[in-house]
Amino acid sequence: MTPRVSIIMGSTSDLPVMEKACQFFEEMEIPFEVNALSAHRTPAEVSEFARNAHSRGIEVIIAGAGMAAALPGVIAAETHLPVIGVPIKGSVLEGLDATLAILQMPPGIPVATVVINGAQNAAILAAQIMANGDAALREKMIAYKQGLKNKIVKANAELAKLEYKFKC
Numbered sequence: 001m002t003p004r005v006s007i008i009m010g011s012t013s014d015l016p017v018m019e020k021a022c023q024f025f026e027e028m029e030i031p032f033e034v035n036a037l038s039a040h041r042t043p044a045e046v047s048e049f050a051r052n053a054h055s056r057g058i059e060v061i062i063a064g065a066g067m068a069a070a071l072p073g074v075i076a077a078e079t080h081l082p083v084i085g086v087p088i089k090g091s092v093l094e095g096l097d098a099t100l101a102i103l104q105m106p107p108g109i110p111v112a113t114v115v116i117n118g119a120q121n122a123a124i125l126a127a128q129i130m131a132n133g134d135a136a137l138r139e140k141m142i143a144y145k146q147g148l149k150n151k152i153v154k155a156n157a158e159l160a161k162l163e164y165k166f167k168c
Helices: 012-028 043-052 071-078 096-103 119-131 135-160
Strands: 005-009 032-036 060-066 083-088
Touching: 005 012, 005 071, 005 119, 012 032, 012 060, 012 083, 012 119, 012 135, 043 071, 060 071, 060 096, 060 119, 071 083, 071 096, 083 096, 083 119, 119 135
Parallel strands: 005 032, 005 060, 060 083
Antiparallel strands: none
16 A cells, blocks of 8 residues: 555654544545654755655645744655645644744745644645545545534534523
């Protein structure tokens, strides 16, 4: 099985956040890989990974990073593949530093950015990108979105049953 998505994190301490992406891909039966690479501690390996990812069948890269959050941008600078950045909440600025670092990319080096600790949304976005050229995955994504709608419809039906004296 060849991975279609690569999940990269700056450190294994980011795994509790990035696991949500792994879980989504597992649920959707999308082959993925997961690795730790650091833009600051292993720059040569990051560059090699980014330059060669497409030749290994990777279609989308999800890169999680905290603090200075250079990893998504460094990867985006070295590949033509779409890169989705996941800012990871740190201890000092609560992830705002990572969010701004990932958002503020120069022209020509885009990185899609999701909410702080939003690895699940990154996985959903990656699946939506890949679904454009994959009819089976497109159907899975349509069903997934319908499931989200059904949860809200069911929740509203339950809320309608609540009885309060002043509830209209």
